Amino acid sequence: MPRGELVRLVSMQLLANACLTGMRMAAPLHALRLGHGEVAVGTLLALFSVSQVFLALPAGRYCERHGLKRPVVFGILGIVAGGAIAAIWPVLPTLCIGAVLTGGGNGIVSIAVQRQVGRIAGAAAALRTSFSWLATGLALSNVLGPVVAGVMLDVWGIRAAFAATAALPLLACMLLPGATDLVAGAARAPQVPGDAWDLWRNPDLRRLLCITCVLAACWDVHIFLVPVLGNERGLPASVIGTIVGAFGAAAAAVRLLTPLVAARLREWAILFTAMLGTAIVFALYPLMPAALAMGACSVLLGFTMGSTQPMVMSLLNQLTPQHRFGEAVAMRVMVNNVSSVGVPMLCGLAGSVLGAMGVFWGAGLVVGAASRLALKLGTP
Template identity: 40%
Template sequence: MARAGIGGVARAFRSTRRTRTAPAALGRLSHRADICRVLARPRVALARSPPVPARGRALAARAPRAVSGAGERRSRTLPALIVLGILNHTALTGSRVTVSLYALSLGASPFVVGTLMGLYSFLPMWLAIGAGRMSDRVGVRGPMLAGCCGIAVGAVLPRIFPGLPVLFAATSLIGLSFMLFQVGTQHATGALGAPADRPRNFSLLALGYSVSGFTGPLTVGLLIDHASFSATFACLALLPLAPAAVLARGWLALPRKRPANAPATASGVADLLRNRHLRRVFIINGLLSMAWDLHTFFIPIYGANLGLSASLIGVILAAFAAATFVVRLAMPWIARRFAEFEVLTAALFVAGGAYALFPFVASVAPLMMLSFTLGLALGSAQPMVMSLLHSIAPAGRMGEAVGVRMSVINASTFAVPLLFGAIGSSVGIGPVFWLVGAGLAGGGFFARRR
């Protein structure tokens, strides 16, 4: 009898494990609730509690993918965000080239063209923080969808209303709309996966933008030469429609509004800046953004002073773009072996050294090498800045932190040409390079400090 009783208990235990294992292997809870097996003689009787739907259970009690297919939607979110970002960024970069060439064809002065380019960053410089707070408050899907629609409208305006005045409205709207999309995209990318996955995720997103940064100007150049400005604006307006459709249908698992128990944002940006770790990231981000914008602005001027042709200056700039693409391919490997601040420290020192050497070279090959080196340094830094930002930002204020970063970037894009252009006009380009190199080296020591 004792042996039979023990055998019954063993059979009951094995039966229980089979009952629980099969549904769990499918990634969901069984609709049959917990089963209590009560020994009665040598056999086992079943006592069942009423079925409880998975929807009524706490999230902690649910197995993976038990939440209405969210696992499948989340797995496709990052690749989709990269593709949507490429389409919208292609529209942005393509519109910059198209607007500038169209304005020149209408007889606009270089000052007017510079003003149009500055308008891409002027409104985002002031409104990015508010956009970040909005993404925290209402979720990212709505702002991203509004951004896609705004890019399309801004791109089609010159097609509907030809002429110079409409370009001021178009550039302002495109810049503001892309900022809305970008804040939401970076917020969503940081929310995907574990913290250890963030450097890789942001590297892949930045890699996509490297592709669109190359294809946008190239594509519109071909369209302008073989079609017309009007057709080019129409094609640019079509690019954001696919992202808008994806976002409108809700096909992606995107961060929703801030949880009810998250801290309020009434204290404003000053509260974020009082966090010394966040402040450190913002300062480093500002230095890196300054270095990036200065290269774009001053290399054509420096090359022209050396007597280089436009095509050779383009080759030097292309070396920088190629380096950012190459280093972002390697970023998943780099992120597994080095901490964020280690990469940022190295990037600042290398970029500072490259800027210090620029005034000493006057031929194409060395300039290409320095430009490529600078691209490696600056291209490796952006994913690490975004990873740190998402790790340090207070709960429920990720969008606001991203907005502060976007404000810093747009302020740099707007102010660097004005400030360093004035310095270069008075003392020459060489001292500007040395001044920036010293600032970046100082930033390297600042980033290395614990």
């Protein structure tokens, strides 16, 4: 893949996702400070994913027909509108509307960019390298968004935090001129009747989607519980944002090394090791009382989970017909976000009964048990 094209795509997704991650840190923290309980916060977090569940497959087909530019523009408009609504009137109902718009817009941008990378990258080694850089950009967005939102919230207030994060995706529009639109031409993309669920009949693809669903659930557990724990312990928003940002920084760092490791190990082996490591960190996380210790666990979790996305995307590309990769990416987004809808609400309910420690340990048991699916990916 041409280096300039890869930089453009990585930057687009980084800027779009930074708004989402900043909103997902600031919105529940603000809701807690308004006096709303954990169930309301869990519902708010779930709304960031609701629209992606319903938009993913239509967005994937739309990207196959229209390429990159038009979907990215529509997605950015949705993201900016969501942030702007939350900034103008930061109360729970408008935060919910902003969550739906921001999540849906980010899902469209993500599908368009990931499809573009898969179509341009080429061979398996180039796929792993390209998706590693794309995943590195996503990890950096998990640093940029929460840190910007946390600092702005502490210094200028919640409206400034939402406005600053909403401005980030606008920079991505400057990267669209010169980008290549790759559409599925009629000769290369035979018409496939019905919906995309016939891809589910591939057992390896089915296992891979289950793995990525579990990993997304672990991500959401972490995002949900860090503001809750931080608020309980009286930590300022900038510190909470830094703890969340430490996760993103560690994920970005490990993804820079992923191509070197992937040259010596198969994708399934990296997934298996990372899932076991995630289970161990989840067992230790709630035992850490201080901000520094929480930050250390966040870094370790970033190391374990950060290595998984390039491997998932590389396998997804290898297991899917080329002309249907956009649909496969959309299925992954949809399955992930089904988890992201349910997990925050389940965390809110379970947290009120079991506490944060029980939720962390439950998530660790699930991801540890699901690591067997990665072993099956390595079985001929």
